[in-house]
Amino acid sequence: MSDRITVFKGDGIGPEITDAVLRILDAAGAGLEYEIFNVGEAEYEANGALIPDEAFESFEKTRVLLKSPITTPVGKGFRSLNVMMRKKYDLYANIRPAKSNAAVKTPFENVDIVIFRENTEDLYAGVEELVDKDTAHSIKIITRKCSERIIRDAFEYAVQHGRKKVTCVHKANIMKISDGMFRDIFYEISKDYPQIESDDKIVDNVAMQLVMHPQKFDVMVMPNLYGDVLSDLTSGLIGGLGLLPSSNLGSGYAMFEAVHGSAPDIAGKGIANPTALLWSACMMLEHMGKMDCAARIRRAVDQVLNEGTATTPDIGGTAGTEDYTAAVISKL
Ligand code: ATP
Numbered sequence: 001m002s003d004r005i006t007v008f009k010g011d012g013i014g015p016e017i018t019d020a021v022l023r024i025l026d027a028a029g030a031g032l033e034y035e036i037f038n039v040g041e042a043e044y045e046a047n048g049a050l051i052p053d054e055a056f057e058s059f060e061k062t063r064v065l066l067k068s069p070i071t072t073p074v075g076k077g078f079r080s081l082n083v084m085m086r087k088k089y090d091l092y093a094n095i096r097p098a099k100s101n102a103a104v105k106t107p108f109e110n111v112d113i114v115i116f117r118e119n120t121e122d123l124y125a126g127v128e129e130l131v132d133k134d135t136a137h138s139i140k141i142i143t144r145k146c147s148e149r150i151i152r153d154a155f156e157y158a159v160q161h162g163r164k165k166v167t168c169v170h171k172a173n174i175m176k177i178s179d180g181m182f183r184d185i186f187y188e189i190s191k192d193y194p195q196i197e198s199d200d201k202i203v204d205n206v207a208m209q210l211v212m213h214p215q216k217f218d219v220m221v222m223p224n225l226y227g228d229v230l231s232d233l234t235s236g237l238i239g240g241l242g243l244l245p246s247s248n249l250g251s252g253y254a255m256f257e258a259v260h261g262s263a264p265d266i267a268g269k270g271i272a273n274p275t276a277l278l279w280s281a282c283m284m285l286e287h288m289g290k291m292d293c294a295a296r297i298r299r300a301v302d303q304v305l306n307e308g309t310a311t312t313p314d315i316g317g318t319a320g321t322e323d324y325t326a327a328v329i330s331k332l
Pocket residue numbers: 013241242259260261262263264265266271272273274275276314
C-alpha cells in the first residue's frame with residue numbers, strides 16, 4: 001500500500017525542483033502518493049490565499065509534508081509563511097545536516113556537522129513593537145520547555161547516530177539570563193548522556209572556528225537566530241545552499257524542506273539544483289521507515305556528483321535541472 005504525503009509546490013524555483021524530486025522518488029519506487037498544492041505568492045495572486053485551506057487539511061491528515069521554498073509577499077502585512085508553519089504545527093526541531101561530498105570541491109574537507117536549531121521562539125517569536133518613531137523593540141524569548149526539548153533531541157540524535165559530541169552555541173556572556181538559561185539547561189540534560197562529550201561555545205567564536213577548523217564540530221544545538229545564521233555558514237562549507245537539506249519535527253508533524261529560499265534570480269531558467277530538496281526527501285523517507293529507498297537515492301546522487309558530468313552551475317557544473325534529474329534516475 002502507498003503512503004500518502006502532502007507536497008507544497010512553492011514559488012521561484014520551487015515548482016521546478018519539486019517536479020524533479022517527485023520524479024526521482026517515483027523512479028526509486030518510494031511507494032508514495034502525493035497530495036500536491038500550490039502555495040505562496042503565486043497562489044495568492046491567483047486565488048487570494050497564500051496557503052489554501054485544503055493544503056492545511058491535507059497536512060493535518062498525512063502529517064508528513066515535503067515543502068518547496070515559498071515567497072512571502074513583502075509589504076502586504078504577512079508574517080513569514082515559513083515561520084507561520086513552524087509555529088502553527090509546533091515544528092520545534094529544525095535539523096540541518098551539512099556533510100562534505102568528495103565530488104564537490106570546497107576549501108574544506110571532511111565536514112560532517114548536524115545543527116539542531118530551535119524553531120519556535122528566540123527573536124523569531126514575533127514580539128516586536130515601535131515604542132516611538134525612533135525606537136523599536138524586539139523581544140528575545142527563551143523558555144525552559146522549548147530549550148529542554150531541542151537539547152534532548154540533539155543528544156538523542158547523537159546517541160542514535162553514533163556521534164561523539166554535542167556543542168551548545170550561545171551568547172551567554174552578554175545575554176546572561178536568556179542564553180544563560182539555555183546553556184544551563186544544556187548541561188543539566190547532558191548529565192543523562194555521559195557517553196556523549198558535551199561542550200559550549202560563544203556564537204561569534206563558533207563563526208570563526210567553523211571556517212578554520214570545521215572538522216572539530218559534530219552535533220550542535222542552539223537557539224533560533226544563531227541556527228539560522230550558522231546553518232547558512234555550514235552550507236557554504238560544503239558547497240552552497242543547493243546542497244543543504246532540513247527536517248522540521250515536532251508534535252506528531254514532520255515537514256521536510258531545502259534550507260535555501262525560492263531563488264527568484266534563477267527561477268524558470270532550468271538550472272536550479274534540486275539536491276537540497278532531494279536530500280530533504282531522503283530524510284523524509286528515513287522518517288517514514290523507508291531506509292532502503294533513501295539509501296538507494298543517496299547512492300545515485302553520489303554517483304552523479306562523483307562523475308561530475310551532469311551537475312548544475314551552482315556547484316561548478318554546466319548541466320540543467322532536467323539533465324541532472326535524468327542522470328540520477330539512470331543510476332537508480
Ligand atoms: P530566503 O530569504 O527565502 O531564505 P534568500 O534571499 O536567502 O532566500 P535564496 O533564495 O536561498 O536566497 O538564494 C540565495 C542564492 O543562492 C541565490 O543567488 C540563488 O540563486 C542561490 N540558490 C539558492 N538555492 C539554489 C538552488 N537550489 N540551486 C541553485 N542556486 C541556488
